[in-house]
Amino acid sequence: MSKGIDCATPLTVKTVKAIAAAGYGFAARYLVPPGYSKRLKLAEAEAITAAGMQIVSVYETTANRPNGGASAGAEDGVKAFQEAKSIGQPIGSAIYFAVDYEALSKDYDKIEAYLRAVAVVLRGYAVGVYGSYAVIEEMAKRGVAKHFWQTYAWSYGKKSVKANIYQHLNGQIVGGVTVDFNQSFGNEGWWNTKKTPKPEPNNEVKTMNEVDANMIIKKHLQPEYAAAKKNGDSKSAKEAHRLANELRKASGQPLK
Template structure:
């Protein structure tokens, strides 16, 4: 478990160093094109020099994901432009925020948004930030490969597969408001001083594609929606394990 935080206030070199001195290893910052909370190249360099890792999160408005597929494609394209501007290396992760209490009726639209954002950012791994319900639904749909859960709207539940967990909001530290996070590995963080190693995949595409037809047959043989969803999820897990695009 690794200690981290997220904040909307840009970090100076001095403030970043203060957090490092307190044992923090990473900070999540906003990968957005403009506004007071936006991460800039100078900040990314200062944070990296201080020894903090960066986690990129794209969020313009809390319920932007309700724009569905078209919004996901647009936001993914914008995120790519900003990532290049701040020096975020390919192979690291961009998380897209779903920062509200999503209803069951809204969830398919949210999933479509995350899938489209993932399609639009092929050089990066794609993550989602949101509640327990969002984690479970997006994971089952195979819409992305990284998961950052907030305790908000989660009713005390915590997904077993997440990479980052936000467990406390609105804490004052080193003169700014932050949220506390912890991470569990493979978060997709980055800094401007170290280029991440290319991802390695435990399974070959040939082997994965030899197994997927059996799952497709199981999908077609059942009328149970939960069972079909599970066959679809497993097929996407094989695709992820072999470095292929999700479907």
């Protein structure tokens, strides 16, 4: 069991030393594309490691992004993979995808489709999900993630036994940085720049069966492609076609 922090502020050598000295053993930071101020970079990852702390990777651009379903998941999975590789995150460690709002039962199918599409393109990284008690319980039941990070927000006092990390207090100051407090319980999927986690069995290459791939293509990507073509949006049509082919590739089908 270890206590840790998460924050949107990039940590410096000075601030991460102060946080480690205060007794925190891990820091959750954001894998997001260039242009986001909260983006984790290699120098910061090295500073966290040098201070003796572990790193938890989380992908979040907007709070309700997973409600975008499979097409959003395929796009975010590619970006998360690229960011993880760029900072040397070892294969086999986890990337958590944030469901950072009060998701309701009507949202669960889209969140599931999002995470399944993420898994197809994440290529060796383990899929984690961050969210409320209900999200953690439901996504665990549906088998679409291997690591679970629960927030107390929207959880109404309930705590999932499936949680590997539990976020229990927000908006605190440590080392001059605004952070949230977390507790971990094992199997966190964290990493550092010195040690390489061993991939879990069947985790080195993410695959998807043909039925699931075609379901995502038919239900989400084909309608997006048709709408884009109708509206003369060639860029969106091209992207939907590319993502569909990524799913076909991952499920062993011929490309179109």
